[in-house]
Amino acid sequence: MEKTWRWFGKNDRITLTMLRQIGVEGIVTALHQVSNGEVWNLDAIKDMKAYIESFGLRWSVVESLPVSEAIKYAGPERDALIENYKLSLINLGRAGVKTVCYNFMPVIDWIRTxxxxxxxxxxxxxxxxxxxxxxxxxxxxxxxxxxxxxxxxxxxxxxxxxxxxxxxxxxxxxxxxxxxxxxxxxxxxxxxxxxxxxxxxxxxxLYQSIDRNGLRENLRYFLSAIMPVCEEWNINMCIHPDDPPFQVLGLPRIVTSADDIDWILHAVDNLHNGLTFCAGSLSAGLHNDVPALARRFAKRTHFVHLRSTNVTPEGNFIEASHLEGRAHLVELVRIFEKECSTVPMRVDHGRLMLDDADKGYNPGYSFHGRMLALAQVEGMMAVAKDELRS
Structure with missing residues (x-):
């Protein structure tokens, strides 16, 4: 697996120089200055890519090129927004950035209290x-x-x-x-x-009339529209599981389980239609056996998020140590190192520790906490690679 890091652009207090020193190989980022629904300009993409490469790193994954709400609820502007999305994908392809992580969660992304x-x-x-x-x-x-x-x-x-x-x-x-x-x-x-x-x-x-089947069909419509572009430019789209993986706020959630993932991968059965395997999101659902999911979907996984959770019977959950919790990251590393060794991986949601607290980092994206997690995961990777050689 390629060791990557989510970085929030040139204004991020965590610099690419710092990341190079701790063993990061690839960068996961986006054009955060571009509003949802607007086209990503080729020059802006090339500028970001060149900046990253000037530090000896590569732009491994776009996380994310956001899917506008009107695409999800099938608003009247849906087709125009999909055309803009396709143009952004074409520009990414022209620049040589080939992996795009996205989600199809209505209104709200990951939820914590x-x-x-x-x-x-x-x-x-x-x-x-x-x-x-x-x-x-x-x-x-x-x-x-x-x-x-x-x-x-x-x-x-x-x-x-x-x-x-x-x-x-x-x-x-x-x-x-x-x-x-x-x-x-x-x-x-x-x-x-x-x-x-x-x-x-x-x-x-906006989602009052959208049920689970409706949202599924809107995702199928979106994927069907963009897959020809992905084929032409060899771009892998990888959908992120819902976080947490259950229904909330009366909204349909459609990436919560093995059945959901299987439906998506077959709804538009194209190898460019793949999965972001987020171990943390999936492990927050007691119905999910995370290693079993990894074994089942490794061949359609284009990007891996490694973190873990502890879940109570009441449904509460906390971000666990990367060495513990329901995700069983050691086993996941073994699976992905064996099945898809070139897949980009980033550690996700590190603890707040040492002097992280006063740096104003985005929630879950501390420096020292993720650095510790990266070291832990790098150790797992070394063991898994050694096992594969023996």
């Missing part, structure tokens, strides 16, 4: 608390019909929480779920937007 859940050793990591999320859903968004998505026991705990929640805690929950974990990912909502709850509810309303 706590960005700095403390561990006993003084580090912290991302955390999902189902009851706090249900409180956000029922009492802050006040989504119609939300109560039907939770058990009576869960709603009782939500009501108990409502009695003690302070305004500061409510504001922090909104900032965590809607703003901080979304703005740098998909651009739907960004820092400084006024009344993010109203914006968020407006986005949710």
């Amino acid at each position: 706590d960005l700095e859940r403390p561990w006993a050793d003084g580090t912290s990591s991302l955390y999902f608390d189902k009851i706090r999320f249900a409180y956000f859903d029922c009492h802050i968004l006040k989504r119609s019909g939300a109560e039907a998505d939770y058990t009576d026991e869960e709603l009782s705990k939500v009501n108990e929480l409502a009695v003690v929640m302070t305004q500061e805690e409510k504001d922090e929950l909104v900032d965590t779920i809607i703003v901080k974990t979304q703005g740098f990912v998909n651009g739907n909502i960004k820092e400084g937007d006024q009344n993010p709850v109203a914006i968020f509810n407006r986005l949710l309303s």
Whole structure:
């Protein structure tokens, strides 16, 4: 596997010089300055690629070229946005950037309720608390019909929480779920937007008539449209699993399990239609056997995210050490080193540790935490390669 790192462009406080020193080989990035739906200009792509290469690295993966919401819910501007997407893919192909990670999650990308859940050793990591999320859903968004998505026991705990929640805690929950974990990912909502709850509810309303089958068909439509471009320019599209891999906020989620992945890969059965194997996202669902998924879909995996989670029976989960948790990363490394040794891999969502806390890094994307994770995974890779040689 190629050791890559998600880097947020020239303004990222983590520099390419730093990454070269810690053994990174490839960069995972995007043209973050380009608004969703606009065409990625060839000159801008070439400039980013040349900048990365000037540090002895390569632009391995685009993460991501965002799929606009209107493509997902089939708005009237869908076809025009897909044409723009195809033009961006053509320009990436011309520049020699051949792997694109994307997601098809409506409205909201990855979801956490706590960005700095403390561990006993003084580090912290991302955390999902189902009851706090249900409180956000029922009492802050006040989504119609939300109560039907939770058990009576869960709603009782939500009501108990409502009695003690302070305004500061409510504001922090909104900032965590809607703003901080979304703005740098998909651009739907960004820092400084006024009344993010109203914006968020407006986005949710766009999907009122879209069920699971409808969203699947919209994904099929999108993939069918772009695959000829991917064939011509040898571009691998790799869809990211839903995070977490279950239904939320009344929205359909269609990349949650083996059956979902199998449906997508056969909906447009083209080798350029592939998977981002995100071990962390998949491991957050108790229904998923992550190593079994890796063995089943390794040949259609174009990009790997290595992280792990610990999950409680109640549905809460925390980002675990890369040496622990449900993802079983040691076994995953063995599988991917054997089945697809040239696949780009990045460690994902490191802990907040040492002096990371005051650097203003994007949530989950600390320097020292990911550097530790990279060292741990690099050790796994060395063992797996040695086993394959013996």
